[in-house]
Amino acid sequence: MSNTNYDYIFAGGGAAALSLLVRMQQEGLLHNKKVLVIDKDQKAHNDRTWCFWEEKEGLFESCVIKTWDKIRFTSPGYDAKLNPQPYKYKMIRSQAFYQYCNDVISKNSNIHFVQQTIVNFENDEVITLEGRYTGTIIFNSSIQYLNKDESKYHYFLQHFKGKFIETEQPFFEEGVATLMDFNINQNNECRFMYILPISKTKALMEFTIFSENLLDKDEYERELNNYIEEKLKYHAYKVTEEEFGVIPMYNQPFIKKINQHVFNIGTNGGASKASTGFTFHFIQEESKHLIAHFKKHPSLSNYHPKSKGRFQFYDGVFLRVMREKKVPAFYLFNCLFRKLPAYLPLKFLSEETTLIQDFKILRVFPTMVFMKAAIRELFKLPTYRP
Ligand SMILES: Cc1cc2nc3c(=O)[nH]c(=O)nc-3n(C[C@H](O)[C@H](O)[C@H](O)COP(=O)(O)OP(=O)(O)OC[C@H]3O[C@@H](n4cnc5c(N)ncnc54)[C@H](O)[C@@H]3O)c2cc1C
CATH class of the missing domain: 1.10.260 (434 Repressor (Amino-terminal Domain))
Known part of the structure; x- marks a missing residue:
């Protein structure tokens, strides 16, 4: 069992942790600081695709693989291509994001990574299956702490199955991201298809549901396949990758602080918007807010997370x-x-x-x-x- 002291421990090294870490590194806030990132996975692969809208270029602009100037919204009796100016809709694939973050972070030899499974926190300690690590400030995006209260709050889930499709012939309207196509069986829920063309021959097509319960695996597959078949009709295509995800859409305020050392960030800190599941934008806002705080105060004892008001x-x-x-x-x-x-x-x-x-x-x-x-x-x- 090892026990080492760190100034900052990132318990979970996904979008929220890496966004904050990159900003801290770039702002010079890690000078002479000892930092540890603990994640059960090696964050190097395309394990998710993030889309979001932005007015200007963001910190992760070089990771953006596709930008759309137009968005489409389709529902029974209505179909419109809309210009969301000044916003642009953007896509980042996680592999490029992880690579970018690792490139920035690897310049600092005081930042260490371990691939371990976190099981708990005790005061200023992170307990993993393999050891214990002490940190003055611990950012937790790994384990969720939330006592649900069904009598007061609503607990929806955004759940989706997506496929990256490649057609032999040009088929997709490259400049238009279909945010919502509601022309599918609603099953008395909120169900829509999401189509993100990366080129004329490549797109991510996703079947998305906002509801309180997940579906059987087969149902995602069936609904998505039916839609793809119907859309592409006689066009030859192949599926190159798939993704599945579940994002909490909870309106319960998330716990921001487990104790005076452990702070929840990212989805665990309530960054997923309850009515949409969009999270990437709010993760960036959260890290900017933390950086503004760190520039004035070295500790988080008097930190006030950004209120959703x-x-x-x-x-x-x-x-x-x-x-x-x-x-x-x-x-x-x-x-x-x-x-x-x-x-x-x-x-x-x-x-x-x-x-x-x-x-x-x-x-x-x-x-x-x-x-x-x-x-x-x-x-x-x-x-x-x-
Ligand atoms: C497939 C998918 C697609 C998404 N697409 C979008 C999108 O298009 N737009 C958007 O705004 N949001 C999207 N989201 C929601 C949200 O942006 C992402 O989930 C985002 O990655 C959340 O960041 P995070 O740091 O909170 O969590 P994560 O990025 O999931 O990071 C948490 C990390 O903790 C690690 N971890 C978990 N448990 C343990 C443990 N016990 N021990 C050690 N490590 C652990 C995980 O391996 C992970 O790396 C998507 C989510 C998913 C799942």
């Missing part, structure tokens, strides 16, 4: 409306993309709108349904079940 409440109302099913879920997204300029729903979903913009946006939803859900959400009344 009123957006936490909006997410709760939105999830409640989806759970109560008084209107089909696709109709809610339809309201957003049909009645507003495309940048505005994106800005709202990034939690960057002003209060005046919020009013403009909230007015597009069915008033009575939302008013009633908002009142019930405010008083945490039981969810009406259809």
